[in-house]
Amino acid sequence: MKHPQLNQAGELTHLLTLEGLPKRILLQILDTAASFLTVNQREVKNVPLLRGQSVFNLFFENSTRTRTTFEIAAKRLSADVVNLDVSTSSTAKGESLLDTIDNLAAMQADTFVVRHSQSGAPFMIAQHLNKTGQQHIHVINAGDGRHAHPTQGLLDMYTIRHYKKDFTQLRVAIVGDILHSRVARSDIHALTTLGVPEIRAIGPRTLVPSTLTSMGVHLYTDMAAGLRDVDVIIMLRLQHERMRGALLPSAGEYFKHYGLTPEKLALAKPDAIVMHPGPMNRGVEIDSAVADGPQSVILPQVTFGIACRMAVMSILAGNTNT
């Protein structure tokens, strides 16, 4: 069975996961994003590519930050954007997820941006639309459970390419709570597809699943060993609930072992870049001297993220699912 995010011609019609996404499509998105980056630096940042189209932000799980990036991206493409805080809407009235989707689809939606606490929800929505003759509507996964966060993965790839040009010579370290991170999962898939020869996962044993080795990822519980000679460091956000949970000692203990300080950063290559999906916990997973230091590319990531989301939306709008 073909993957529901590609049409018969192999073009992208939904963006659900970076797992299995062909390299040519990854590169198409990054190249398109590059063209939007210049648009975003103009005084008039709007282009009419999605004029008259309706983008629905369906956030079943609250995330003001991510919602805002999609809202900005859609508005810069001249789309009409409707934000639905779905937790307070009809689903609360006992309506099923797919009834809500059918209803919004009947309002002639063009794109659904979906955030959901359950892994697979955007996939299920896309499959339902495809099956019910509504495949002209595009679904973008804005983060589902522990599963995937493909646009974050894309902006991470954009950032790495921007600073390192060639993926095929890189050592990339991902540090922190990899077990619960949809960002890590999306990054690992994309890095692999783009030919990164060495991916390392660093973190306490409780937060780094050993199953990653089957994906070719090298596991480290020792931060010093894991960071040695890497080109790229992707720090993950430590969720507050983990700190309080049984999986971790205190935040102070965590910082001592896995917080990125200037001293630990010095073990990586001198021109290594430091990334973080935000929002940061300064003093927990990252030291302010690093976050604000010359090797940090954390804020450029945000800028690239808008361009990547514009790229995804405009590519989807150009492809029909038949």
Next chain:
Amino acid sequence: MKHPQLNQAGELTHLLTLEGLPKRILLQILDTAASFLTVNQREVKNVPLLRGQSVFNLFFENSTRTRTTFEIAAKRLSADVVNLDVSTSSTAKGESLLDTIDNLAAMQADTFVVRHSQSGAPFMIAQHLNKTGQQHIHVINAGDGRHAHPTQGLLDMYTIRHYKKDFTQLRVAIVGDILHSRVARSDIHALTTLGVPEIRAIGPRTLVPSTLTSMGVHLYTDMAAGLRDVDVIIMLRLQHERMRGALLPSAGEYFKHYGLTPEKLALAKPDAIVMHPGPMNRGVEIDSAVADGPQSVILPQVTFGIACRMAVMSILAGNTNT
């Protein structure tokens, strides 16, 4: 005294209720909606009819679904839309409803879309605007208490006309909690005006007010008898609070007697259509086999609803209240 929703020339300047709304205006709205339906199917769904106008969604009662339909309709007319969750705003600070209205009017609003838990609130607002020299601002009732939900009534009429063409040969059944339903009330007024010869109300005695007979409605407590040979079935949503209240036995009991199953549907005419204002309680008032079956027009209702709201907004914008 002339009705506050019509101007001296008999044109629509507010949409408050379908009660007493002349047939020519009902038909004007349906005809205008038909023209917008094609707009909504284009890739560029926007028309500049309300460009530069300010539409305020004043939802004193929360309803994400209905608010979204008005927001989409207004944006497709190129209006600027401001959503006001009024429950958290100045009314919470002790300001009176009419002070809030005057204040928003002074921001040069053009249209207020008003949802309120109290019957008559939109009427009171329109009357206040008319009296205070602010009659250039149009009020649309998006549901007030148990009183009226005129745009839902209009989209129901649109749906019936779309599938049945001629109102004057129809038997229409409305099923469920008619007592508390503003949808039912709006539907009955419009169906009567449009010449439907037989309207039936079906439901448990506690939920079907006997006063309906004065409106020419035939009452049925027996679902089988009520559905026999009807052309149109309008199912109503059963509010959860009713199920828990004293007015009803359990949801299961309700479904047994009044839930629309394929067996009961078979009693109606073979080409009868099934409508529902949503959100549905599957297994309570309607069986999934009916909701998703070939006679269901529940999703087309939503699509027609956007076009009807665009029609109302654009007609109002063209009429001045002097």
Next chain:
Amino acid sequence: MKHPQLNQAGELTHLLTLEGLPKRILLQILDTAASFLTVNQREVKNVPLLRGQSVFNLFFENSTRTRTTFEIAAKRLSADVVNLDVSTSSTAKGESLLDTIDNLAAMQADTFVVRHSQSGAPFMIAQHLNKTGQQHIHVINAGDGRHAHPTQGLLDMYTIRHYKKDFTQLRVAIVGDILHSRVARSDIHALTTLGVPEIRAIGPRTLVPSTLTSMGVHLYTDMAAGLRDVDVIIMLRLQHERMRGALLPSAGEYFKHYGLTPEKLALAKPDAIVMHPGPMNRGVEIDSAVADGPQSVILPQVTFGIACRMAVMSILAGNTNT
């Protein structure tokens, strides 16, 4: 050190406070607002001055009313507006204020409209943007703690000029809880700059700080004495928390002494105007006969407020901070 709201050329690049704002800039804003007032009365109220620009409403303190005025103003300038209810976003996840700002700035924001419960927060944000090479982003203070509410001050000045023409012959009384009022503070600064020869502060001793005398303000605890022969009366809103607090007797007592009734209003000049920033507590600080009477200019204030906010946004957009 130059004030962070002016650039080297002495032009406005942020609007943080009216304190120390040169008279020529105050007048530039009022004159620009006058031109927008006619725009707001047209059927098409939009002008393309901020087309393709991104305005972020950052309301760290909830205020639907004020947020709406900025949203309307920005949309009438054709900007893309993003509303961020920041209290529920990343700051709640432990992110620092300046990290949030940097993040949103990296989305290529053009203007931040900031409301914050802490005095000085917009100032700190502007200073941070200036220091970090992001001075192309403009900050507008939409109310910070007890400190300032400059756009309210501007619309008050606009209102006074509209009705009284010449500032240099006026007696202006500000009545109520001056101690906690950012509106009063902004008004006093602007009135002084514009040459108003006599400013009076009227209220109970607990709510009128004696330090005002150093700003040239005359203090009155007696309403009758304070209102005598004034041209302009600015009533302040009495916060409910004050009524319950120790600073005041009951609301009824307050109204008896400081509520503006027709009798007390008669002590002012016959053509005196009555202003109020809203939302009003009728029967607490103001009698309905006055609020709705011929001398009230409370609703025109709202209309002027939209024009003043458009003026500030468009002036800022034209100035670069280098």
